Amino acid sequence: MxxxxxxxxxxxxxxxxxxxxxxxxxxxxxxxxxxxxxxxxxxxxxxxxxxxxxxxxxxxxxxxxxxxxxxxxxxxxxxxxxxxxxxxxxxxxxxxxxxxxxxxxxxxxxxxxxxxxxxxxxxxxxxxxxxxxxxxxxxxxxxxxxxxxxxxxxxxxxxxxxxxxxxxxxxxxxxxxxxxxxxxxxxxxxxxxxxxxxxxxxxxxxxxxxIHYPDRELLKAILEWKANLTLSHIGVKVPSMLTDVLTNFVTLISQDGMIEVSPSIRASIYALANTMARAWIERREPTLGDLKREVIANMAHVIRGNFSSETEKRDYLTRKFDEAVVISNRLNRR
Ligand SMILES: Nc1ncnc2c1ncn2[C@@H]1O[C@H](COP(=O)(O)OP(=O)(O)OP(=O)(O)O)[C@@H](O)[C@H]1O
Ligand SMILES: [Mg+2]
Missing domain, CATH: 3.40.50.300 (P-loop containing nucleotide triphosphate hydrolases)
Structure with a gap:
C-alpha cells in the first residue's frame, strides 16, 4: 500500500x-x-x-x-x-x-x-x-x-x-x-x-x-484461534479449559435478555491473551482465578444492562463466571 x-x-x-x-x-x-x-x-x-x-x-x-x-x-x-x-x-x-x-x-x-x-x-x-x-x-x-x-x-x-x-x-x-x-x-x-x-x-x-454474535461453537473456535495467534510471539498456548469457560461465560451473558451490550470478541480474545501473558511473566501456569480477574476487570466497563451500580455489575459478572465454570465441568465430564 x-x-x-x-x-x-x-x-x-x-x-x-x-x-x-x-x-x-x-x-x-x-x-x-x-x-x-x-x-x-x-x-x-x-x-x-x-x-x-x-x-x-x-x-x-x-x-x-x-x-x-x-x-x-x-x-x-x-x-x-x-x-x-x-x-x-x-x-x-x-x-x-x-x-x-x-x-x-x-x-x-x-x-x-x-x-x-x-x-x-x-x-x-x-x-x-x-x-x-x-x-x-x-x-x-x-x-x-x-x-x-x-x-x-x-x-x-x-x-x-x-x-x-x-x-x-x-x-x-x-x-x-x-x-x-x-x-x-x-x-x-x-x-x-x-x-x-x-x-x-x-x-x-x-x-x-x-452480522450477529457468533454461536457457542463458532465463538470457541474464534477465541482459540485468535488468542493463540496473539500469543504466538511469546510461544505459549491457551489451555482449552480456559477457552471453554470463557466461551460459556460470554454465551451466557449474550443470551441474557437483561444485557444490552455483551462482551465483545475483541475483549474476549484479550482476556485470554492477558491471562496467559501474566502467567508467563510470573513463570507459572495460568489458573481459572487469573481468567476471572481479567474478565471482571476488563469486561465490567464493556457490558451494558440494567445495573444500579458498578458493584452490582461486578457481582453479576462473578456469578456468571462461576456458572460458566460449572457448565464447563459438566460438559467435560460427559
Ligand atoms: N468472525 C470472526 N472471526 C475471526 N476473528 C474475529 C471475528 N469477529 C471478530 N474477530 C476479531 O475481533 C476483532 C474485532 O474485529 P473488528 O474490529 O472488525 O470488529 P467491529 O465489529 O468492527 O468492532 P467495533 O464495533 O468495535 O468497531 C478483530 O481483530 C478480529 O480479530
Ligand atoms: Mg469497527
Whole structure:
C-alpha cells in the first residue's frame, strides 16, 4: 500500500484534471473482479482472517455487484470493520483498493469533500496541486469507500455524503468533480451510545447486511484461534479449559435478555491473551482465578444492562463466571 499511496499523492491531481474525470462503471468493475477471482477463492481468502462470515460476505458482494452501497450492521467487535477491509483488499478494484474514513460526530462536510485553499489559489492559481487537496469522497473515484461507523456522522456530513451518492458528483465551491465509488459502511445498531440516526434518504441508499454474535461453537473456535495467534510471539498456548469457560461465560451473558451490550470478541480474545501473558511473566501456569480477574476487570466497563451500580455489575459478572465454570465441568465430564 505504501507505494501506491505515494503514487496517488506523489503527483497530486490538479483541479482541472479532476474536473475532466471519466465516469467509472463500478458494478462492472466488481463483477469483473468476482469473475476473475472466483467466489470460492474470495471466501477462502477471507477465512484467513475471519471465521463464519461467508454468508455475510456473499450478501455484501451481491449488493456491490448491482451497484448498491452496503451497510454492515452489528454489535461491538463482531468483525464489521475487518470484513469491510478484507472484502475491499480481496476485490482489489484499484490501487489502493479502498479509501477509509473513521467517522466521528464532529466531522465536517469539507473533511469529506476537501476544500480549496484560497491563499494558495490566489498566489499560485487554482490549478496549483496544493490549491485543492481532494477529500475521501473525491479520492474514492473508481474504488471502494469504507465509511467506518457511519452512524457517528452528524447530519451535515451525512448530507454531503448523500449528495455524492445520489449525484455521483462532489461539489467544491461550485466546481463539480465526478466521483464514482461504491461504499461499504459499518454501523452499530441504534441503541448504542454516541450515534446519530441515519437520515432516511441515506439509509434508503444502502443494503443492510447484519452480522450477529457468533454461536457457542463458532465463538470457541474464534477465541482459540485468535488468542493463540496473539500469543504466538511469546510461544505459549491457551489451555482449552480456559477457552471453554470463557466461551460459556460470554454465551451466557449474550443470551441474557437483561444485557444490552455483551462482551465483545475483541475483549474476549484479550482476556485470554492477558491471562496467559501474566502467567508467563510470573513463570507459572495460568489458573481459572487469573481468567476471572481479567474478565471482571476488563469486561465490567464493556457490558451494558440494567445495573444500579458498578458493584452490582461486578457481582453479576462473578456469578456468571462461576456458572460458566460449572457448565464447563459438566460438559467435560460427559
Ligand atoms: N468472525 C470472526 N472471526 C475471526 N476473528 C474475529 C471475528 N469477529 C471478530 N474477530 C476479531 O475481533 C476483532 C474485532 O474485529 P473488528 O474490529 O472488525 O470488529 P467491529 O465489529 O468492527 O468492532 P467495533 O464495533 O468495535 O468497531 C478483530 O481483530 C478480529 O480479530
Ligand atoms: Mg469497527
Amino acid at each position: 505504501q507505494n501506491s499511496v505515494k503514487g496517488m499523492f506523489g503527483s497530486l491531481p490538479t483541479l482541472s484534471s479532476l474536473l475532466k474525470r471519466d465516469t467509472v462503471n463500478m458494478e462492472a468493475k466488481v463483477v469483473k473482479a468476482i469473475r476473475e477471482r472466483g467466489v470460492g477463492n474470495i471466501l477462502k481468502a477471507l477465512e484467513s482472517s475471519l471465521k463464519g462470515l461467508g454468508e455475510a460476505t456473499i450478501d455484501v458482494l451481491s449488493g456491490l455487484s448491482v451497484g448498491r452501497h452496503v451497510m454492515i450492521m452489528g454489535p461491538v467487535g463482531v468483525g464489521k470493520t475487518t470484513l469491510a477491509e478484507e472484502i475491499a483488499n480481496i476485490l482489489a478494484l484499484d490501487d489502493p483498493p479502498y479509501i477509509e474514513v473513521a467517522c466521528h460526530s464532529h466531522m465536517t462536510a469539507t473533511e469529506l469533500t476537501g476544500d480549496i485553499d484560497i491563499a494558495v489559489a490566489l498566489q499560485a492559481g487554482l490549478d496549483h496541486p496544493l490549491a485543492y487537496i481532494p477529500g475521501p469522497l473525491v479520492l474514492s473515484h473508481g474504488r471502494l469507500l469504507i465509511m467506518d461507523e457511519i452512524n457517528r456522522l452528524n447530519p451535515y456530513s451525512q448530507a454531503s455524503l448523500l449528495q455524492a451518492l445520489q449525484e455521483h458528483y462532489v461539489f467544491i465551491r461550485g466546481f463539480r468533480i465526478r466521483s464514482d465509488f461504491l461504499m461499504i459502511a459499518t454501523s452499530n445498531p441504534a441503541e448504542y451510545s454516541g450515534v446519530y440516526e441515519l437520515s432516511e434518504a441515506l439509509a434508503d441508499r444502502m443494503k443492510v447486511v447484519e
